[in-house]
Amino acid sequence: xxxxxxxxxxxxxxxxxxxxxxxxxxxxxxxxxxxxxxxxxxxxxxxxxxxxxxxxxxxxxxxxxxxxxxxxxxxxxxxxxxxxxxxxxxxxxxxxxxxxxxxxxxxxxxxxxxxxxxxxxxxxxxxxxxxxxxxxxxxxxxxxxxxxxxxxxxxxxxxxxxxxxxxxxxxxxxxxxxxxxxxxxxxxxxxxxxxxxxxxxxxxxxxxxxxxxxxxxxxx
Amino acid sequence: xxxxxxxxxxxxxxxxxxxxxxxxxxxxxxxxxxxxxxxxxxxxxxxxxxxxxxxxxxxxxxxxxxxxxxxxxxxxxxxxxxxxxxxxxxxxxxxxxxxxxxxxxxxxxxxxxxxxxxxxxxxxxxxxxxxxxxxxxxxxxxxxxxxxxxxxxxxxxxxxxxxxxxxxxxxxxxxxxxxxxxxxxxxxxxxxxxxxxxxxxxxxxxxxxxxxxxxxxxxxxxxxxxxxxxxxxxxxxxxxxxxxxxxxxxxxxxxxxxxxxxxxxxxxxxxxxxxxxxxxxxxxxxxxxxxxxxxxxxxxxxxxxxxxxxxxxxxxxxxxxxxxxxxxxxxxxxxxxxxxxxxxxxxxxxxxxxxxxxxxxxxxxxxxxxxxxxxxxxxxxxxxxxxxxxxxxxxxxxxxxxx
Numbered sequence: 007x008x009x010x011x012x013x014x015x016x017x018x019x020x021x022x023x024x025x026x027x028x029x030x031x032x033x034x035x036x037x038x039x040x041x042x043x044x045x046x047x048x049x050x051x052x053x054x055x056x057x058x059x060x061x062x063x064x065x066x067x068x069x070x071x072x073x074x075x076x077x078x079x080x081x082x083x084x085x086x087x088x089x090x091x092x093x094x095x096x097x098x099x100x101x102x103x104x105x106x107x108x109x110x111x112x113x114x115x116x117x118x119x120x121x122x123x124x125x126x127x128x129x130x131x132x133x134x135x136x137x138x139x140x141x142x143x144x145x146x147x148x149x150x151x152x153x154x155x156x157x158x159x160x161x162x163x164x165x166x167x168x169x170x171x172x173x174x175x176x177x178x179x180x181x182x183x184x185x186x187x188x189x190x191x192x193x194x195x196x197x198x199x200x201x202x203x204x205x206x207x208x209x210x211x212x213x214x215x216x217x218x219x220x221x222x223x224x225x226x
Numbered sequence: 227x228x229x230x231x232x233x234x235x236x237x238x239x240x241x242x243x244x245x246x247x248x249x250x251x252x253x254x255x256x257x258x259x260x261x262x263x264x265x266x267x268x269x270x271x272x273x274x275x276x277x278x279x280x281x282x283x284x285x286x287x288x289x290x291x292x293x294x295x296x297x298x299x300x301x302x303x304x305x306x307x308x309x310x311x312x313x314x315x316x317x318x319x320x321x322x323x324x325x326x327x328x329x330x331x332x333x334x335x336x337x338x339x340x341x342x343x344x345x346x347x348x349x350x351x352x353x354x355x356x357x358x359x360x361x362x363x364x365x366x367x368x369x370x371x372x373x374x375x376x377x378x379x380x381x382x383x384x385x386x387x388x389x390x391x392x393x394x395x396x397x398x399x400x401x402x403x404x405x406x407x408x409x410x411x412x413x414x415x416x417x418x419x420x421x422x423x424x425x426x427x428x429x430x431x432x433x434x435x436x437x438x439x440x441x442x443x444x445x446x447x448x449x450x451x452x453x454x455x456x457x458x459x460x461x462x463x464x465x466x467x468x469x470x471x472x473x474x475x476x477x478x479x480x481x482x483x484x485x486x487x488x489x490x491x492x493x494x495x496x497x498x499x500x501x502x503x504x505x506x507x508x509x510x511x512x513x514x515x516x517x518x519x520x521x522x523x524x525x526x527x528x529x530x531x532x533x534x535x536x537x538x539x540x541x542x543x544x545x546x547x548x549x550x551x552x553x554x555x556x557x558x559x560x561x562x563x564x565x566x567x568x569x570x571x572x573x574x575x576x577x578x579x580x581x582x583x584x585x586x587x588x589x590x591x592x593x594x595x596x597x598x599x600x601x602x603x604x605x606x607x608x609x610x611x612x613x614x615x616x617x618x619x620x621x622x623x624x625x626x627x628x629x
Binding site: 050051052054055062100103104107135136137138139141144145147148151152154155158159161162165210211212213215216219220221222223225226 | 445446448449450451452456457460461492495593595596597598599600601602603605606607609610611613614617618620621622
């Protein structure tokens, strides 16, 4: 049953997945000639570190977008078919959702593999100084965990919440993001605690810690 | 005429009326020149604009600014002097504060003293105990500018947490401990000799473990130094590490001791040329940055050894100092102060080990943790997986609807 559902999920989302798989592979590779073209990076070792950070940021954006796109596309197919497919299957709803989630996680795992392969190719193209190394596996692992987290959030919002709750959660996420950016001292006193609570969400033990810790491809 | 068109026409007529009235009143104001404006214009028309006159005016403005500053400072001192009713002796610190803040300040200072005491010697402790620190809450007008929940820490030691000037620091309550630590660092710096202060680029010397950010910066500084000696240090050449850290003092020929010809282009990109460098230097720098190796060599030779910067700043040196104090244990800082010779000899005397062992230990701490900055830590990974499972579980719970 799981394999059949995975196959169906792949058919529904393959256009999106192929795009993001190509992007995940190409970003690390293309950044090498692009940064050489614009003169970033190859004068000093510091430049390599900056390029590595740029690659990491682009990969972070790509995997988060891929996770959200997968959720939206996946569940919109159910909406369009008025859940006939889901209701016609001889399994409980919870198991059905679990299979769908597992399929999503597997597809995002493919994306992490694409990032790792692209990073490995980029590491081969770069002539790094002996003090620096490329870490495609670290980047791919970070991409995998971030993609799963964002996919789980998207799944919860899309499937576990009603329409009003979705709007509230979306607005709250935007506000929390703004509060993280704004210094706490600039906010009126009653809102300072909101800023502090937002920062707690991005600490290493918080839900978004994986997204804000350094995304980079090149390090000591 | 439809209702919409009627409303639009009314709005347009109102707008035209407002603009006409505003224009008339503005023209009236301009037409009648105020007496003081006319006088100011007359004065400006006859003002002496020579450089000497301008310099005199600037000096007068500066005198006025200083007078206002000192008046403001006196008024603030008078306003706050009655606040410092309590002087707390908490551990290493002597702090004048208000009755309301007394307990919190005593707790923070005592806890910090317990942590710092083992790494300090009698000289530093005596200096600290003679030093009076003031901690007070904000005045109302200060609260409007800085926010409600802050303290003012005032001391006369430069290099506090918020900058090189002494005086008042306005900081959140949670930063009191950091500010007291910075004061200890500044006092420790003052008790050191010139050679040690210069070696550390005159930053505060904190004898407890530097924060993780300093260690990360040290690692990145060494790895990205753009220096042949730094690259050799990374792969294990301890003599190169000693050169990069200037343990024998600044080399006589830094262009060869620290850098190789392949580093000159990066070095040239970091140099800030000045008029004494000559007219040729900017042209050589431009050619060097486009890849002309001969221009790079000529530029470096022309500038001379004193103009070449050290490959790294203070972060690796702070970590080395702390490593020496950690290995040396009790009395390390006393031995450091008492020892003579170059920096390397003094640090190894403080650590109680050979210089090579000290450098190996430092290297293990700073350089050998490959990829530590970017590898997801166990804490982050577990937290992410945990949150993912929690959110998944919440999404799987039974709901009444399919949408």
